[in-house]
Amino acid sequence: MAKKVLPPQTLLYPVPVVLVSCGELEGKKDIVTLAWVGVVNSEPPMVGIGVRPSRYSHELISKTREFVVNLPRADQVKAVEVCGSTSGRTSDKFATTGLTAVPGAKVRAPLIAECPVNLECRVQQIVNLPTHDLFLAEIVAVHVAEEVLDGHGRIDPDKARPLAYCNGQYWQSAVLPA
Numbered sequence: 001m002a003k004k005v006l007p008p009q010t011l012l013y014p015v016p017v018v019l020v021s022c023g024e025l026e027g028k029k030d031i032v033t034l035a036w037v038g039v040v041n042s043e044p045p046m047v048g049i050g051v052r053p054s055r056y057s058h059e060l061i062s063k064t065r066e067f068v069v070n071l072p073r074a075d076q077v078k079a080v081e082v083c084g085s086t087s088g089r090t091s092d093k094f095a096t097t098g099l100t101a102v103p104g105a106k107v108r109a110p111l112i113a114e115c116p117v118n119l120e121c122r123v124q125q126i127v128n129l130p131t132h133d134l135f136l137a138e139i140v141a142v143h144v145a146e147e148v149l150d151g152h153g154r155i156d157p158d159k160a161r162p163l164a165y166c167n168g169q170y171w172q173s174a175v176l177p178a
């Protein structure tokens, strides 16, 4: 396999695309589309999200130290685009997308009702990096729509239809035979 050496870049693919909701259900709230997201620890379960300090969501997450990672289905890509191209500083993204804010079990940040999976997160540590701040957070509650589970109570990717991102494009993956 002949290979080219490219300049250093974030060429890791595919990465998940998620909708992170933050703020407070009855107060200021926001939804931001993020792709710089990953699992960083098993016990306790933890995720890391990379958010630029210029984002309105950064302001809300820094203040409340809570957020919810909502996993959109591939057919929610329009809402993903809206939440990734407009700022909560100037528009209420729950209103512009038609997504519904519902209360969580452990955090004050709202969940997105229409996303099949919601991970409630509490920030443990913030790492300042040159372009983004990395919020390391513990997953304190998980909500899963029964309709995306298989007969063993696990996520069925064919039903959850997760969205991935690569090179400025959205990907929809399919389950391969083992």
Ligand SMILES: Cc1cc2nc3c(=O)[nH]c(=O)nc-3n(C[C@H](O)[C@H](O)[C@H](O)COP(=O)(O)O)c2cc1C
Pocket (backbone or CB within 6 Å): 017, 030, 031, 032, 033, 034, 035, 036, 037, 050, 051, 052, 054, 055, 056, 057, 058, 080, 081, 083, 084, 085, 086, 087, 088, 089, 132, 165
């Ligand atoms: C597919 C996609 C992935 C994105 N990933 C990130 C990310 O990981 N970190 C980030 O800071 N911004 C990311 N953005 C940009 C923000 O979603 C965008 O700037 C948004 O308008 C910020 O909204 P806010 O000001 O309400 O927080 C992404 C945008 C798109 C479309």
